[in-house]
Amino acid sequence: MAEILLQHVREAHARIRGCVHRTPVLTSRRLDEISGAHLFFKCENFQKTGAFKARGAANAVLSLGDDEAARGVATHSSGNHAAALSWAAGMRGIGATVVMPRTASPVKIASVERYGGKIVFCEPTHRAREEAADKVVRETGAVLVHPYNDARIIAGAGTAALELLEDVPDLDMVICPVGGGGLLSGTAIAAKGLRPAIRVLAGEPKGAADASASLKAGVRQPVEKPSSVADGLLAFVGDLTFAVIQRHVDAIGTVPDAAIMAALRRLFEVMKIAVEPSGAVAYAALAEGRFDAAGRRVGIILSGGNLDLERTLG
Amino acid sequence: MAEILLQHVREAHARIRGCVHRTPVLTSRRLDEISGAHLFFKCENFQKTGAFKARGAANAVLSLGDDEAARGVATHSSGNHAAALSWAAGMRGIGATVVMPRTASPVKIASVERYGGKIVFCEPTHRAREEAADKVVRETGAVLVHPYNDARIIAGAGTAALELLEDVPDLDMVICPVGGGGLLSGTAIAAKGLRPAIRVLAGEPKGAADASASLKAGVRQPVEKPSSVADGLLAFVGDLTFAVIQRHVDAIGTVPDAAIMAALRRLFEVMKIAVEPSGAVAYAALAEGRFDAAGRRVGIILSGGNLDLERTLG
Numbered sequence: 141m142a143e144i145l146l147q148h149v150r151e152a153h154a155r156i157r158g159c160v161h162r163t164p165v166l167t168s169r170r171l172d173e174i175s176g177a178h179l180f181f182k183c184e185n186f187q188k189t190g191a192f193k194a195r196g197a198a199n200a201v202l203s204l205g206d207d208e209a210a211r212g213v214a215t216h217s218s219g220n221h222a223a224a225l226s227w228a229a230g231m232r233g234i235g236a237t238v239v240m241p242r243t244a245s246p247v248k249i250a251s252v253e254r255y256g257g258k259i260v261f262c263e264p265t266h267r268a269r270e271e272a273a274d275k276v277v278r279e280t281g282a283v284l285v286h287p288y289n290d291a292r293i294i295a296g297a298g299t300a301a302l303e304l305l306e307d308v309p310d311l312d313m314v315i316c317p318v319g320g321g322g323l324l325s326g327t328a329i330a331a332k333g334l335r336p337a338i339r340v341l342a343g344e345p346k347g348a349a350d351a352s353a354s355l356k357a358g359v360r361q362p363v364e365k366p367s368s369v370a371d372g373l374l375a376f377v378g379d380l381t382f383a384v385i386q387r388h389v390d391a392i393g394t395v396p397d398a399a400i401m402a403a404l405r406r407l408f409e410v411m412k413i414a415v416e417p418s419g420a421v422a423y424a425a426l427a428e429g430r431f432d433a434a435g436r437r438v439g440i441i442l443s444g445g446n447l448d449l450e451r452t453l454g
Numbered sequence: 455m456a457e458i459l460l461q462h463v464r465e466a467h468a469r470i471r472g473c474v475h476r477t478p479v480l481t482s483r484r485l486d487e488i489s490g491a492h493l494f495f496k497c498e499n500f501q502k503t504g505a506f507k508a509r510g511a512a513n514a515v516l517s518l519g520d521d522e523a524a525r526g527v528a529t530h531s532s533g534n535h536a537a538a539l540s541w542a543a544g545m546r547g548i549g550a551t552v553v554m555p556r557t558a559s560p561v562k563i564a565s566v567e568r569y570g571g572k573i574v575f576c577e578p579t580h581r582a583r584e585e586a587a588d589k590v591v592r593e594t595g596a597v598l599v600h601p602y603n604d605a606r607i608i609a610g611a612g613t614a615a616l617e618l619l620e621d622v623p624d625l626d627m628v629i630c631p632v633g634g635g636g637l638l639s640g641t642a643i644a645a646k647g648l649r650p651a652i653r654v655l656a657g658e659p660k661g662a663a664d665a666s667a668s669l670k671a672g673v674r675q676p677v678e679k680p681s682s683v684a685d686g687l688l689a690f691v692g693d694l695t696f697a698v699i700q701r702h703v704d705a706i707g708t709v710p711d712a713a714i715m716a717a718l719r720r721l722f723e724v725m726k727i728a729v730e731p732s733g734a735v736a737y738a739a740l741a742e743g744r745f746d747a748a749g750r751r752v753g754i755i756l757s758g759g760n761l762d763l764e765r766t767l768g
Binding site: 164247 | 500504719726727728729759763
């Protein structure tokens with residue numbers, strides 16, 4: 141597999157910019173005071189389908205040749221990639237079949253249904269998801285669009301950091317969440333490509349800290365039973381995404397669920413925006429002091445906003 | 455008292471524009487589909503201090519002569535005006551004393567304290583608030599800045615509609631919430647001044663529907679014990695604000711608390727933004743079909759975002 145480069149992120153951006161939002165970069169004087177740094181929040185919670193996943197899904201679907209596209213697409217996802225792929229497929233007028241864990245958030249299930257995706261439920265394990273998706277592909281001939289371990293998805297995800305650095309070129313560091321590593325690897329490729337001196341950092345839930353452990357060990361380290369309120373970050377980092385993370389990512393900080401929820405609440409109360417637990421993990425890692433950010437200009441990717449009010453806060 | 459005119463709103467805007475946010479106007483394809491109209495949300499939940507109240511408070515405080523300002527300012531408020539006046543006074547380096555009902559939201563109390571306002575608590579009735587504020591003025595010599603029945607506050611509040619119509623000039627109607635009537639009268643003056651054919655409408659909680667009853671009766675109709683989840687809209691419409699409402703407002707639609715909470719949740723889940731109950735009442739009235747909006751271009755003022763997570767949703 142050829143290396144994924146800044147050029148691929150630029151091509152993805154040209155491909156998708158007409159159909160995704162250029163999301164705003166928000167600042168807050170009060171959050172700057174609390175953190176002692178200058179924070180620039182890239183609001184992918186306002187993205188189409190409510191998460192950055194629309195970028196990679198649109199890039200993947202728009203990259204397909206007509207013959208491939210005619211077969212439809214399939215994937216497995218805890219929710220946001222499922223909705224995004226259903227949305228992107230709908231734009232192109234092709235079918236999408238998505239394997240989702242039966243424990244997926246009702247809000248995310250409803251979203252997939254609204255975008256016209258066909259859902260196949262499975263047990264909430266990594267293996268069950270992969271197997272069910274393979275079965276769909278075998279039976280339907282659909283093109284598998286993996287939720288993160290896919291060059292098209294990585295390049296698409298990197299377009300958020302591309303826009304952030306266009307808007308705020310002089311960042312000292314950029315932080316995003318890491319689950320399977322699609323957003324982190326895309327962010328790293330875009331950010332280091334545009335600004336080699338930038339530090340690329342990630343927040344990861346303590347209960348699903350395989351990326352952090354893998355980065356330390358130098359080889360992928362699965363976590364037996366990942367568990368976190370950040371339901372979008374339970375996936376196991378991929379071989380493709382891990383190679384990029386090893387090469388470009390400076391550090392990954394882990395945070396407990398309580399810190400994730402505190403971050404979510406603070407973003408809500410101070411910035412008046414809805415960010416889902418997975419989407420608040422980068423800010424949580426900063427707020428917990430995982431990185432030396434004092435006085436720095438820090439980009440933070442708020443990756444999604446598909447919050448289930450009752451379930452999360454009730 | 456001389457009539458308040460569009461010119462006064464323009465002067466207020468010139469006075470305050472350097473210290474308040476020009477808040478964004480957001481749209482949502484999905485909310486347009488649900489409503490069958492074209493909706494333009496003026497996001498005063500993102501305003502300084504978390505509510506449109508910053509506009510009137512800044513206008514009032516910046517309008518004071520130096521001698522007046524030296525005496526400090528005082529007011530009574532359920533919370534957002536209290537925080538806004540404390541903030542505005544702090545900008546000018548003068549003191550603010552605010553009378554708040556002892557039942558005020560903890561989030562709003564904390565906000566006043568953060569901005570350096572001195573709080574005097576009172577019973578949660580209209581009369582107790584007015585009396586306690588009068589006592590503060592007598593004892594301290596502070597300048598009373600009434601939360602709504604004040605020309606400076608009305609003109610300042612009108613600057614939100616001024617900006618909205620600058621951004622979206624061809625609106626057919628504009629809807630805001632009504633409590634004491636400061637925002638509604640300012641909105642009406644700005645909107646009818648800029649665009650005489652526009653319909654100016656308001657949403658009001660069923661449990662505090664004095665403005666709606668007053669508009670029908672042609673004379674102010676107090677409500678005995680106003681009660682609603684929209685804690686910012688319990689005040690009794692003023693003589694000054696009511697005169698403007700009678701002259702310029704086309705209709706007021708009332709909504710039960712359940713509709714207000716449903717509106718708040720939908721704004722949260724679809725638009726990913728935090729709007730407090732009082733701030734969601736205009737959208738609630740539209741969503742409940744109180745106005746004939748089919749196919750129309752509708753401006754909706756989301757007036758505040760100071761939501762107490764646990765208290766409101768827990």
